[in-house]
Amino acid sequence: MTAQKKAGAGIVVGVLAVQGAFIEHERRLEALGATCIELRRGSDVHRNFDCLVLPGGESTVQSKLLHELDMFDTLEEYIENGMPTLGTCAGMILLAHSSEIEGFDTLPITIKRNAYGRQLGSFTACSDQGAPLTFIRAPRISSMDTGVEVLASYNNYPVAVRFANQLACAFHPELDDDPWLHKLLLSLARK
């Protein structure tokens, strides 16, 4: 077994799979040895999983479906009770404070949706720390509480943060070669 595989061995990840880029997360996590279950309907959120992934996609649609499919309250409770959670792009918007969508509002940051450009759409870059970044109509973190730790920045703007059990990023780590955020999520789930 490789060192990479060990990171996720024995860990079950619930991946929100109502819309967006969830399959790419599953591939990453399974390559690290984790087992993924897709959360598609209300009953799925009552299955056993150790940590949660909220993928990129369209946050307005995801929020609507979470409510319609009766998944919202249970997932909110899990996050509030400390389940390790990774929210990427639209997933970060769901965790953050936002007046534009009805999200969890469990992560004390404010965001501006589509701040990295509607026209340009997507681009790849390198973080100030040297990690690859893929942005797709990404939100920008416009403010954050003092307890929020910056894990990565781009042009001095925070693009990945941690607040206790919650990890969030504006980019798409499932599309990049370096699975450092997935590994961090799995390490939180192991504790």
Ligand SMILES: NC(=O)CC[C@H](N)C(=O)O
């Ligand atoms: N790649 C993404 O997840 C884009 C997020 C999208 N712009 C939103 O507001 O939901």
